[in-house]
Amino acid sequence: MKIASLLLAALSLATLSTATARADLLEQVKAKGEIVIGTEAAFPPFEFVQDGKIEGYSADLLAEIMKDLPGVKANRLDVPWQGILPGLAAGKFDFIVTSVTATKERYERYSLSLPIADATVALLVRADSDIKAAEDTADKIVASQTGSAQLQALKGLGETLAAAGKKFSDVREYVSFDEAYADLAAGRVDAVAQSFPNLADAVKKRPDAFRIITPPFGPKVYFSWAARKDEESKSLSAFFDEGLRKLNTSGKMEELQKKWFGFAMPVPADELPVPIQ
Numbered sequence: 001m002k003i004a005s006l007l008l009a010a011l012s013l014a015t016l017s018t019a020t021a022r023a024d025l026l027e028q029v030k031a032k033g034e035i036v037i038g039t040e041a042a043f044p045p046f047e048f049v050q051d052g053k054i055e056g057y058s059a060d061l062l063a064e065i066m067k068d069l070p071g072v073k074a075n076r077l078d079v080p081w082q083g084i085l086p087g088l089a090a091g092k093f094d095f096i097v098t099s100v101t102a103t104k105e106r107y108e109r110y111s112l113s114l115p116i117a118d119a120t121v122a123l124l125v126r127a128d129s130d131i132k133a134a135e136d137t138a139d140k141i142v143a144s145q146t147g148s149a150q151l152q153a154l155k156g157l158g159e160t161l162a163a164a165g166k167k168f169s170d171v172r173e174y175v176s177f178d179e180a181y182a183d184l185a186a187g188r189v190d191a192v193a194q195s196f197p198n199l200a201d202a203v204k205k206r207p208d209a210f211r212i213i214t215p216p217f218g219p220k221v222y223f224s225w226a227a228r229k230d231e232e233s234k235s236l237s238a239f240f241d242e243g244l245r246k247l248n249t250s251g252k253m254e255e256l257q258k259k260w261f262g263f264a265m266p267v268p269a270d271e272l273p274v275p276i277q
Contacts (some may be wrong), residue, residue, distance in 0.1 A: 023231060023232045024232065024235050025094060025232045025233050025235060025236045026235035026236045026238075026239055027235070029069070029072060029094060029236065030069070030071075030072060032072075033071055033072055033073060034072060034073045034074075034075050035069070035072055035073070035074055035075065035094050035095060036075050036077065036092075036093050036094045036095075037062075037074055037075065037076045037077065037093060037094065037095050037096070037097045038076075038077055038079055038083075038084050038087050038088060038092065038093035038095075038096045038097075038098065039054060039058070039076045039077065039078055039079065039084075039096075039097055039098045040078070040079060040080060040081045040084055040098045040099075041054045041056075041076075041078040041098075042080075042081075042176045042177070042178060043056075043081075043098065043099050043177070043198065044056060044198070044201055045057055045197075045198075045201045045260040045261060046058050046098070046099045046117070046197075046198070046223070046260075047059065047097075047098055047099065049078065054076050054078065056260065057116075057117070057256055057257065057259075057260040057261070058097050058098065058099065058116065058225075060256050060259070060260070061097075061116060061244070061247060061253070061256060062074060062097050064243070064247055064252060065239075065240060065243030065244070065247070068239075068243060069239075076097070077092075077093065080175060080176070081098075081145060081146075081147060081148065081175075081176075082146060082147050082175070084096060084098060084100075085100070085106070085110065085226070088110070088226060088227070088228060089110075089228065091228075094227075094233075094236065095225065095226070095227050095233075095236060095240065096225055096226040096227070097225050098225070099116075099117070099119070099195070099223040100112065100223065100224050100225060100226045101119045101148070101149030101150070101195070101221055101222075101223060101224075102115070102119070102221055102222050102223070102224045102272055102273075102275050103149050103152070103221070103275050103277060104274075104275040104276065104277055106149075106226070106275075107272075107274060107275050109229060110226045110227065110228065110229050111226065111227040111228065111229045111233060111234075111237045112224040112225070112226055112272055113224045113225040113226065113227075113237065113240050113241055113244055113272070114224070114241050114244045114245060114248070114267075114268065114269065114270075114271070114272055115222035115223065115224055115267035115268055115272055116222075116223050116224060116225065116244065116253070116267065117197055117222065117223045117257065117261075117265050117267060118195070118196060118197060118220075118221075118222060118223070118265040118267065119149070119195045119197075119221045119222050119223040120195065120196050120216040120218065120219075120220055120221055121149075121150050121153040121154070121193055121194065121195055121196070121216055121217060121218045121221075122193075122194070122195070122196045122199055122212055122213060122214065122215075122216035122217065123137070123142075123191045123192065123193055123199075123212070123213040123217070124181070124184065124191065124192045124193075124194060124199045124202060124203070124210050124211075124212055124213075125184070125190065125191045125192075125210070125211060125212075125213060126184060126185070126187070126190075126209065126210065126211075127207075127208060127209055127210060127211050129190065129191075129211075131190065131191060131213060132213070133213060134157055134213060134217040135160075135161070135164075135166075137157065137161070137168060137190070137191050138161050138166035138167065138168070139166070139167075139168070139169050140168060140169055140190035140191060141168070141169050141170045141171075141172060141188070141189045141190050141191075142154055142158075142168050142170070142171055142172070142189065142190060142191045142192070142193065143171070143172040143173070143174060143180045143183065143184070143189040143191070143192050143193070144171075144173065144174070144177075144180065144192060144193040144194065145173070145174055145175070145176065145177050145180065145194075146173040146174065146175060149221070150193045150194050150195060151173060151193065152277075153193060153217070153218040154171065154193035155171070156218060156277070157193075157217055157218070158171065169190075172189055177192070177194055177198065180192045180194075181202060181210075184210070185206070185209050185210070191213070195223070196212070196216050197261050197265065199212045200212065200261060200262070200263075201260075201261065204262065218277075219275075219276055219277055220273075221275060221277075222267055222268075222272065222273070224272060225240060225244075227240070245269055245270070248267065248269040249269050253267075254266075
């Protein structure tokens, strides 16, 4: 009986050890030699497709971090934004390397990485628009991306207007920001809410067509990457956080920001501030 009990205990420990090893996502990635990454490659200059390859600020950050995973290939799947976080939750990706605005809801549901850039929201308007400030969007047609934090910020602006007895003429939602920009240029909408760094890129490309309403509106927020918030993913989250921390403190992150945006965006290197909204 004593021998049988010892054998049972040993078997239980072996099973537990195997399950623990199997549950460590970073070790699984190393064993497979591949990490599956979800990306919305329609968010320049963070992520975009050029000559059939995903390029941009995040691509450069990822390439630097992957140097610490020799022998592991990054398999990046280009997915519309609306499928990014649901796909992560469903286990379709190991990790998300795309610009995820750190909101309170996402902070509580996912393991968000250290910040990669400023994500504070501003408005893009036509160069000849009579809109001078965020409050001037009353009675205007405004737009943003479906399911985005930028859309939520825009709705927050709508609530501010409502408190003053004003409102938007309409709020339109788009699958991608490129579609919203096209309608803005064509006069079908009057303003598009998007993160300031992305808008700076849009104006840089089309200075005669667009301008940015400053200052940005809403609270200070950051872009992060994301993992599932479970025991299995803790090691992988820690790996990416350490990589981002090194890039931030070494000055490499600032160098890449200047390359892709034309300016630096200082972000915390030690922690992601808890979002208030």
